[in-house]
Amino acid sequence: MNHSALAQTDRTFDVDAARRQFPILGRMVHGKPLAYLDNGASAQRPQNVIDAMDEYERRHHANIHRGVHTLSQEATALYEGARDRLVRFIHARSRNEIIFVRGTTEAINLVAQSYARPTLQPGDEVLITHLEHHANIVTWQMVCEQTGAKLVVAPIDAQGEVHLDAVVALMSPRTKILACAHVSNALGTVLPVRRLVAAAKARGIVTLIDGAQAVSHLPVDVQDLGCDFYAFSGHKMYGPTGVGVLYGREQLLERMPPWQGGGEMILAVTFAKTTYNALPNKFEAGTPNIAGGIGLGAAVDFLSALDSTRAHAHESALLQHATAVLTRIPDLRIVGTAANKVSLVSFVVAGVHPHDLGTILDEDGVAVRTGHHCAMPVMDFFKLPATARASFAFYNTFDEIDRLGAGIERARKMFA
Amino acid sequence: MEINDLYRDVILDHNRRPRNFGDLQPADASVEGFNPMCGDHLTLRLRLDADTISDIRFQGEGCAISTASASLMTEAVKGRTRDEALELFDRVHQLLTDDAAPGTEELGKLAALSGVREYPARVKCASLCWHTLASALKSTDLKSVPAVSTE
Structure with missing residues (x-):
């Protein structure tokens, strides 16, 4: 050979x-x-991710954002430190644009329920492509059923490519959302997302990019891509399972209602009225996956140090x-x-x-x-x-x- | 655990040349079985003469284990009564899942499926056709037997 x-x-x-x-x-x-050739399903974790999570469990665990005691402050600093790393990792504008979620699937569901559901009118269209993961199909089918909107699917060719003109041809005045993969999990195709987003933006279409398969392979700059939302999972980028990120443009996130109620996402609660917390906590009801978030921050450190x-x-x-x-x-x-x-x-x-x-x-x-x-x-x-x-x-x-x-x-x- | 114990000659042979493969018209019952995680899909059609399975054929798409299991099953149950076939289903189920399963002498060629037990991820492949058959045989209305899913 x-x-x-x-x-x-x-x-x-x-x-x-x-x-x-x-x-x-x-x-x-x-x-x-072991010859581990299943990284698309889940990548393995480097020692520094394992150590960061282990160290947190052994020395710093407490609930975050709540206590004045030392452990709570340490845990909060570690968790929020991970958010800061993620801001830099995908070139977001601020920490308000990084929402911790369970993974890509939850990130897409958040956008579908909190952005799309209140916005879509009967007859509106959600545009996806033929090579999407079920998470980026079923979620939109559900919201289409809830709102009377229509799911429109852009074709792929025999090579498994998505062509810009084929997607653009399906953009209509009724198209409100374009949701597509950055990289196909089944075929490996890299989609022309930058050009797709530009075409959508020119028509006032809100864009969500499923970045689950991209973050481990390609540099991601959400400002350069110009997308409104970008979703990805920790465990595909050498971090832990059960944690991921929804990036959202702050302007849009501000307008969106919370999608889950609970602790953390509130400023003040009375039986008459609840005042919601500011970004990003507005979308982070309940105690999060603290160790996971810290592990994900360590994964960003690992990737940043990699040549x-x-x-x-x-x-x-x-x-x-x-x-x-x-x-x-x-x-x-x-x-x-x-x-x-x-x-x-x-x-x-x-x-x-x-x-x-x-x-x-x-x-x-x-x-x-x-x-x-x-x-x-x-x-x-x-x-x-x-x-x-x-x-x-x-x-x-x-x-x-x-x-x-x-x-x-x-x-x-x-x-x- | 040896891969050749899973893919015994009998299994490979029935995968290569599945017996009783194809359509059966007319049939007294037609049942579909799905293995959603794998994408395996099987249609089982059978004729009953009073209480005896007089003919049975299957069609579909699946791995070697699922194809061979269906092929072996159709051979084994043809000519048996409903109760005999259901008894055989219990025996095979035990063979596939229970380390303490009794001897396989009277199971004949079906004993070749015992290697599957060592591969928990593949038990569903071997059992899909059997669950599909059992669903038909236990049904009171053969004309509308619900589809079977291994999930």
């Missing part, structure tokens, strides 16, 4: 050093070294290598061949069902995702019940991809 062109990238990005920061990557599965240019070049080389290895396998078809992709490959192998493949690869210590990837309309488009998906992080190696290829060959022989 010729790695000469790729080995150069290997030299410039120190994969071994990166791997050493992720304790789980040292473990064995079925007696083989992102080289890490990205390494991920691109991994994608190129995986595409080459998989293309050589007879009867294998790569699903999603957009020109601009993140390091993710969805594929099917004739005669080998993805679930059987997943089980056989697991026996070799290779973890891939199999199924519909919460994107059934994408599967329907390609007329497939399921695919296998290998999704790479900067800590993956060419050797792991070769093991993936060998495992697929083994499965093919078994089912031949």
